Amino acid sequence: MRTLRESAVLREAVSWGVALAWIAGVLFLLMALVGAPFGEALSAFLQNAFGGRRLSYLMATLSRAALIAGMAVSVMLSFRAGLFNIGGEGQLVAGGLVAALAALFLPGPPLFVLGASILAAMVAGAGWALLAGLLQLHLGVPLLVGSLLLNYPIRYIASYLVAHPFRDVQSGMVQSHLVPQATWLPYFPGTRLDIGILFIAAASLFAIIYSHFTLHGYHARMNGLSPAFARTVGLPVGKLTLQTLAMSGAIAGLVGAVAVFGVHHRYIDGMLVQPLYAWTGIIAVLLVGMIPWAVPLSGLFFAAIQTGAAGMERSAGVPKEIALVMQAVIILFVASRVSGALVASSERRAGGGEGA
Amino acid sequence: MRVALCGITVRFGALTAVEDVSLAIEPGEVHAVVGENGAGKTTLMNVLFGLVAPQAGAIRLDGQDRRWTSPQDAIRHGLGMVHQHFMLQESMSVLENIVLCAEPAGRFGLVDFSAARSRLRRIAEQHGISLALDRPVARLSVGERQVVEVLKMLYRQAEVLILDEPTSVLTPQEKDRLFATLRSFRTAGKAIVLITHKLDEVMELADRVSVMRAGRLVWSGRLSQTSKEEIARGIVGGALPPARQRAVRTPGEPVLAVRDLEVAGRSGAVGPLSLRVHAGEIVGIAGVAGNGQGELIQAITGLAPALSGEIALCGRPVTHLDVERRRRLGMSYIPEDRQRMGLALGATVSENANAGRDDRRAFTRGPFLDRAAMARFASGLIERFRIRVGGPSALAATMSGGNKQKLVVGRELARNTPLVIAENPTWGVDIGAIDFIHGELMRMRDEGHAVLLVSTELDEVMALSDRILVMYAGAIAGEVAGTEADRETIGRMMTSRAHQALPEVA
Ligand SMILES: Nc1ncnc2c1ncn2[C@@H]1O[C@H](COP(=O)(O)OP(=O)(O)OP(=O)(O)O)[C@@H](O)[C@H]1O
Ligand SMILES: [Mg+2]
Numbered sequence: 001m002r003t004l005r006e007s008a009v010l011r012e013a014v015s016w017g018v019a020l021a022w023i024a025g026v027l028f029l030l031m032a033l034v035g036a037p038f039g040e041a042l043s044a045f046l047q048n049a050f051g052g053r054r055l056s057y058l059m060a061t062l063s064r065a066a067l068i069a070g071m072a073v074s075v076m077l078s079f080r081a082g083l084f085n086i087g088g089e090g091q092l093v094a095g096g097l098v099a100a101l102a103a104l105f106l107p108g109p110p111l112f113v114l115g116a117s118i119l120a121a122m123v124a125g126a127g128w129a130l131l132a133g134l135l136q137l138h139l140g141v142p143l144l145v146g147s148l149l150l151n152y153p154i155r156y157i158a159s160y161l162v163a164h165p166f167r168d169v170q171s172g173m174v175q176s177h178l179v180p181q182a183t184w185l186p187y188f189p190g191t192r193l194d195i196g197i198l199f200i201a202a203a204s205l206f207a208i209i210y211s212h213f214t215l216h217g218y219h220a221r222m223n224g225l226s227p228a229f230a231r232t233v234g235l236p237v238g239k240l241t242l243q244t245l246a247m248s249g250a251i252a253g254l255v256g257a258v259a260v261f262g263v264h265h266r267y268i269d270g271m272l273v274q275p276l277y278a279w280t281g282i283i284a285v286l287l288v289g290m291i292p293w294a295v296p297l298s299g300l301f302f303a304a305i306q307t308g309a310a311g312m313e314r315s316a317g318v319p320k321e322i323a324l325v326m327q328a329v330i331i332l333f334v335a336s337r338v339s340g341a342l343v344a345s346s347e348r349r350a351g352g353g354e355g356a
Numbered sequence: 357m358r359v360a361l362c363g364i365t366v367r368f369g370a371l372t373a374v375e376d377v378s379l380a381i382e383p384g385e386v387h388a389v390v391g392e393n394g395a396g397k398t399t400l401m402n403v404l405f406g407l408v409a410p411q412a413g414a415i416r417l418d419g420q421d422r423r424w425t426s427p428q429d430a431i432r433h434g435l436g437m438v439h440q441h442f443m444l445q446e447s448m449s450v451l452e453n454i455v456l457c458a459e460p461a462g463r464f465g466l467v468d469f470s471a472a473r474s475r476l477r478r479i480a481e482q483h484g485i486s487l488a489l490d491r492p493v494a495r496l497s498v499g500e501r502q503v504v505e506v507l508k509m510l511y512r513q514a515e516v517l518i519l520d521e522p523t524s525v526l527t528p529q530e531k532d533r534l535f536a537t538l539r540s541f542r543t544a545g546k547a548i549v550l551i552t553h554k555l556d557e558v559m560e561l562a563d564r565v566s567v568m569r570a571g572r573l574v575w576s577g578r579l580s581q582t583s584k585e586e587i588a589r590g591i592v593g594g595a596l597p598p599a600r601q602r603a604v605r606t607p608g609e610p611v612l613a614v615r616d617l618e619v620a621g622r623s624g625a626v627g628p629l630s631l632r633v634h635a636g637e638i639v640g641i642a643g644v645a646g647n648g649q650g651e652l653i654q655a656i657t658g659l660a661p662a663l664s665g666e667i668a669l670c671g672r673p674v675t676h677l678d679v680e681r682r683r684r685l686g687m688s689y690i691p692e693d694r695q696r697m698g699l700a701l702g703a704t705v706s707e708n709a710n711a712g713r714d715d716r717r718a719f720t721r722g723p724f725l726d727r728a729a730m731a732r733f734a735s736g737l738i739e740r741f742r743i744r745v746g747g748p749s750a751l752a753a754t755m756s757g758g759n760k761q762k763l764v765v766g767r768e769l770a771r772n773t774p775l776v777i778a779e780n781p782t783w784g785v786d787i788g789a790i791d792f793i794h795g796e797l798m799r800m801r802d803e804g805h806a807v808l809l810v811s812t813e814l815d816e817v818m819a820l821s822d823r824i825l826v827m828y829a830g831a832i833a834g835e836v837a838g839t840e841a842d843r844e845t846i847g848r849m850m851t852s853r854a855h856q857a858l859p860e861v862a
Pocket of ligand 2: 397398399440520756757758
């Protein structure tokens with residue numbers, strides 16, 4: 001048994017080595033093609049993903065990772081329950097928009113305004129997700145379609161609102177006014193990283209506990225594994241659907257609020273859409289096969305790749321397009337490795353379980 | 357082609373599924389492999405077919421050592437297998453399913469369907485098989501799917517055919533047709549391996565029998581050298597259970613009352629149907645599969661809506677309640693399809709055992725799961741229903757077919773509800789377990805539960821039922837008291853017209 005496990009570890013190590021060699025090989029080729037210095041580009045990549053003066057780039061990576069991880073956790077809850085909610089973007093926008101508007105117009109002490117606005121954002125996100133759920137349950141619109149289509153109206157509603165009624169005209173940009181400075185999320189002492197990441201960490205923790213340890217999380221997973229089974233044994237499938245969507249949407253709304261109070265301090269048109277947070281979140285979840293504890297790590301990985309590639313472009317003169325191709329190459333190879341390893345480990349567990 | 361398995365051993369973690377088994381399969385012979393659930397029959401055949409790599413042992417074809425890297429390898433060397441759980445693409449047509457992975461390429465690499473079609477016609481004709489090639493598989497009955505699987509093997513020119521419990525869900529007529537086909541294969545010199553739990557089939561068809569128990573081969577030889585009783589003793593490893601005595605019992609209040617029920621069916625509406633099941637009686641529904649039994653059960657369980665009519669459970673109308681509420685009111689359901697509806701294969705035994713339990717307090721603390729209590733409950737089922745599995749934390753997918761069935765049956769019967777609906781409850785379980793499950797159903801009846809039994813197995817319906825309803829073309833064609841039932845009468849009702857003889861038994 002021991003030798004079996006050891007050889008499995010060895011095999012794992014070897015295949016990771018092979019994947020890394022491939023990545024290095026392809027990147028080298030790409031850089032040779034555009035004539036960029038390999039060493040310099042690599043150090044620029046690492047520097048920009050994890051370094052910087054007083055680790056400022058690492059902080060930027062973390063801040064981005066928080067948003068991606070938050071969106072990943074949000075879709076993970078849905079996917080695990082077998083609900084193909086790909087409307088995270090709409091729910092995120094709904095949250096961000098409502099957070100900004102609430103903070104601009106709610107009276108009261110800053111801490112109250114902040115709290116109430118975050119809450120309102122979560123309700124907005126949940127509501128937008130529930131809309132897709134109701135469309136499915138009552139009108140028979142498949143969730144995959146309904147949730148995706150609902151991304152568009154909210155995007156344009158948000159654009160309209162910050163372009164017209166609530167626009168900060170003086171700034172000359174399509175954006176809302178700044179939310180009161182007292183409601184901004186503070187930075188961790190001595191850094192430029194806001195404490196929004198703590199909210200995301202809390203949401204991730206909640207999702208992990210919910211998925212593994214609660215009755216509803218268990219029922220949701222049964223539905224995800226086999227909807228026919230869940231129906232046959234009489235799990236409350238409809239309720240489960242709405243409840244799960246509401247939680248997904250609330251977390252997406254929270255991410256929107258964190259982006260407003262922690263990063264941009266206002267709602268800027270496109271600020272939640274263009275960086276593709278929601279879509280990256282979906283890929284991050286698929287990469288680790290919906291295993292809850294791995295989802296935040298996967299989010300961090302994607303953020304690092306993105307900031308690193310951006311840095312390569314800035315400091316090593318690697319053209320942006322090539323940086324993007326490299327990004328894709330890294331993701332592809334790591335993805336193949338990670339999913340392979342997860343499948344193998346779950347097979348091992350299945351075999352081991354027999355003897356337990 | 358002569359096949360020899362030599363000293364095959366397969367381990368899954370600490371569990372030895374097959375231990376040092378050697379077996380020869382001769383051309384022109386039907387070789388039956390029998391044994392209790394989890395004995396290792398499927399695993400052994402999976403080795404031969406290249407789906408499982410053995411830890412030790414060799415495969416020899418015509419004296420030559422072979423080592424498969426994948427089932428494709430095995431197929432190329434003339435092996436074919438019909439799996440215990442079918443492997444067909446629901447949305448594709450019969451023709452597409454059959455040529456899948458062995459497509460005849462025409463010009464430009466396009467699939468030459470017309471060539472495939474005419475070749476299939478020839479094969480089907482040769483062995484007396486008839487089937488519409490353009491129907492989507494999703495619309496076929498289980499028996500027809502079986503035929504598709506067989507045709508698939510033939511199309512690939514298999515010389516060695518492995519059939520893993522091919523008859524467990526077939527009606528007697530479908531079984532007879534399949535056996536006629538297999539006889540024709542035997543005459544054509546093919547080697548056939550037949551895994552089954554039905555000893556009558558062994559006696560009827562086999563030339564050679566191998567008995568497995570707990571991973572080992574305990575007996576192997578010609579059928580003429582043994583007897584049905586001896587094989588049965590070999591399987592259970594001891595004496596056979598005595599025949600069951602039915603206690604006389606007067607039925608009580610109606611537990612299930614169905615009135616003028618109509619349900620949408622695959623081919624037109626099913627119904628109107630009316631029936632009652634009383635406390636302390638087993639009502640069996642017999643009929644050729646696809647005559648509305650499935651739709652009736654779906655409507656009673658709440659999985660499909662009723663078009664009209666009323667359903668009452670324990671005196672309360674439930675027509676508009678969902679599955680969950682009906683189950684809470686006192687209904688358990690053993691579904692026909694254990695792979696899709698009965699179990700979540702990707703979840704553990706414990707998670708499967710606890711799904712749908714009403715006494716949630718017993719395995720939760722507030723919103724949280726009490727995993728230890730869940731495992732305890734699952735262990736209880738494993739013990740009581742003699743499920744052969746590593747433990748509560750094993751994945752359901754790794755259980756043998758019969759053990760999966762026992763888990764579903766155990767979970768549902770343990771709920772101890774006034775009404776039990778059982779569809780083919782002994783599908784694929786061994787003779788010992790059939791006896792045990794029948795015993796449990798009888799015990800529940802004697803204790804005053806109502807049991808609605810649907811089975812394609814006429815013997816099962818006749819052995820258990822107090823009353824038998826026969827369904828034909830979406831309606832109840834007749835009712836017979838259990839004590840007066842005989843195969844002839846029921847068989848006639850199943851085809852509904854007395855003058856219309858049973859389908860030709862070739
Ligand atoms: N992939 C697997 N991982 C772990 N254990 C397995 C796996 N496949 C089979 N087993 C175990 O191996 C044993 C033999 O299983 P197998 O399916 O061969 O039984 P069988 O004789 O076909 O039984 P049945 O009559 O119920 O179909 C069982 O205990 C089963 O749980
Ligand atoms: Mg089997």
